[in-house]
Amino acid sequence: MRRPVVFLVGLAAVAGLTGGLAAPQPAQAEPAVWILAGVAAASVGAGVIYDTPQADKDRQYLRAGIGAFDLVDDEDQAVEGRLEYTPAWSVYRFRPVIGAAATSDGGAIFHASIGHDFVLPYEHFYVWFETGPALYFEGDGKDLGSNAVLRSGFEVGFRTEGGWRLGASFHHMSHGGLFGDENPGTEMIAFNFSVPF
16 A cells, blocks of 8 residues: 555655746746646656556557647647557667658658656556657648657556557647747647557
8 A cells, every 4th residue: 555655645746846847937838848848757757756667668569549630729630640669678668669640631740759658556557758859741731830840748548468558648749949930839639559569
């Protein structure tokens, strides 16, 4: 009973600290960026505070997903389909992932990311956070001001004992003003199914 309590207290402390650090800052970044920073700090921090075994570290994954592109801003909303591959190796809980996505308005995304895989103590729930560079081609969809962008996001979901996963994800993509003043950014929300093999 003590271990779950310690885990929950640690998770709450890290999340609270993250929120406290973010609150006094001027509103320079979009709210999505603060959400992603909070989830990253909470999941990575909890992984350090509560050192659970690394479930699925020896499994490679193929992840398929379907969702909505630009759902939050709703300027050029489209359907997005994605496919990602995670090889069967990691350093601590950090794992590489490569992927591609296409939107119903002719857009395409290609990314290479580093993900942090945190399986909660009961081993049926997980939090996956990833960030990395991406190439974005708008097609007839939303112009992000650059083909070179940063794609960051997280997924929470349920896993079986065999490592199969079903989750919901939220991603943000923008160039952060590095390639000009036009930087509208966009968000993607999706449901994903991950198959170990």
